[in-house]
Amino acid sequence: xxxxxxxxxxxxxxxxTEFRSRELLTTTSVFILIVLVLFSFATNPGTEEAxxxxxxxxxxxxxxxxxxxxxxxxxxxxxxxxxxxxxxxVSDPFAIFLAKLIANTLFLLLTEALMLPFFAxxxxxxxxxxxxxxxxxxxxxxxxxxxxxxxxSAISAQARMRELLLPxLLLPxLxxxxxxxxxxTGSLLDxxxxxxxxxxxxxxxxxxxxxxxxWIFGQYFLEE
Amino acid sequence: MTALALPPTGLRFENIDKRYGGLFAxxxxxxxxSPGECVVLAGRNGSGKTTLLRIASRxxxxxxxxxxxxxxxxxxxxxxxxxxxxTTMVYDxxxxxxxxxxxxxxxxxxxxxARAEELLREVGLFERRDSAVRTFSRGMRQRIAIAxxxxxxxxxxxxxxxxxxxxxxxxxxxxxxxxxxxxAGCTVVMSLHGESExxxxxxxxxxxxxxxxxxxxxxxxxxHSILSFGGA
Numbered sequence: 001x002x003x004x005x006x007x008x009x010x011x012x013x014x015x016x017t018e019f020r021s022r023e024l025l026t027t028t029s030v031f032i033l034i035v036l037v038l039f040s041f042a043t044n045p046g047t048e049e050a051x052x053x054x055x056x057x058x059x060x061x062x063x064x065x066x067x068x069x070x071x072x073x074x075x076x077x078x079x080x081x082x083x084x085x086x087x088x089x090v091s092d093p094f095a096i097f098l099a100k101l102i103a104n105t106l107f108l109l110l111t112e113a114l115m116l117p118f119f120a121x122x123x124x125x126x127x128x129x130x131x132x133x134x135x136x137x138x139x140x141x142x143x144x145x146x147x148x149x150x151x152x153s154a155i156s157a158q159a160r161m162r163e164l165l166l167p168x169l170l171l172p173x174l175x176x177x178x179x180x181x182x183x184x185t186g187s188l189l190d191x192x193x194x195x196x197x198x199x200x201x202x203x204x205x206x207x208x209x210x211x212x213x214x215w216i217f218g219q220y221f222l223e224e
Numbered sequence: 225m226t227a228l229a230l231p232p233t234g235l236r237f238e239n240i241d242k243r244y245g246g247l248f249a250x251x252x253x254x255x256x257x258s259p260g261e262c263v264v265l266a267g268r269n270g271s272g273k274t275t276l277l278r279i280a281s282r283x284x285x286x287x288x289x290x291x292x293x294x295x296x297x298x299x300x301x302x303x304x305x306x307x308x309x310x311t312t313m314v315y316d317x318x319x320x321x322x323x324x325x326x327x328x329x330x331x332x333x334x335x336x337x338a339r340a341e342e343l344l345r346e347v348g349l350f351e352r353r354d355s356a357v358r359t360f361s362r363g364m365r366q367r368i369a370i371a372x373x374x375x376x377x378x379x380x381x382x383x384x385x386x387x388x389x390x391x392x393x394x395x396x397x398x399x400x401x402x403x404x405x406x407x408a409g410c411t412v413v414m415s416l417h418g419e420s421e422x423x424x425x426x427x428x429x430x431x432x433x434x435x436x437x438x439x440x441x442x443x444x445x446x447x448h449s450i451l452s453f454g455g456a
Contacts, residue, residue: 084307
């Protein structure tokens, strides 16, 4: 029970500090919007070609925006050595990860919710009819990205070449979840939408495996 | 202010080694600190004082050797040491009150808001309780750091140069506070440079040099000598 109460307390802190500064939400939203706008000029919206690569572009934008988010996730705990005070205070270090990854997932989902209307307009794609399943795919994909990103952020924050290390470790690790997310999203946004349940199940399994790995090995990532 | 939540606890370091790469920060350090002692760690910069305190706080694991807490009842939050480091270890974006309530909740302190208010009054920051810590002066930041370390009424307090940033009044306040917690049975271990009102509380002085204990005394003249010159 201490794990859940500590997680809830820390999640409250994460949300409070972010909504006070709006640092991450602003950066990621602006970044995703810029990517979508720029690429919309490179294609002819409404064409089959745009429809084919738009889902891939969407997930690529989410990935790059999330890596901006992860860069500062544990780094800002170093300014006043607050990570040490958290480790001293919590009974289970997994609570620190759990709070951060839930917060990161929420921030990602909020950014995606803000950006989805622009995506639909710029690429002339109807997303509303598939919104419930699309939301599930975005949730599972974003959760997977957040789990891996939060773990790598903890590791890279203590390294000397942290700016280089994060994308170097994160991109290969997330390749499966990105490929599957883009494929499932592509079939959903097709003219004849198909729900790829196997792909959705894969995302669920990926999330469970990575969450379990983080639970088992997470405490070692926090050691000095 | 400082009644302990648990019975007094001691500290036992057994053959502690700490290596960073090829560099030894600590070499075979063995110390037994009894419950309720007030120990000053003295030594030059880089002698291993901070590393020893971070190992005692369990933030850092030793490369070899064993750390234990004789007399510790269980591994509850109150059994964890309170630690004041060189940095404040609190969030600049949060207010003084939010920081203390956060750490009180994480450590299962009963009535966290009331405990935070009590400590804010004690450290003289009650009037600034709603101000973000980033707006605080160096001395005020040190006060909130000390309040954070005391929030869960720990049985062991570890202070790394606690007088840093405090003015003479602040140092007197800290000496009084440390004296109170020590008299309540709390074991205090602190690193200091030179003699001060705070070092006058010491019942024992341990001198470190190049990561090893080179002197350990409880007697008056030797204690004075270590405190006077140990940090030189």
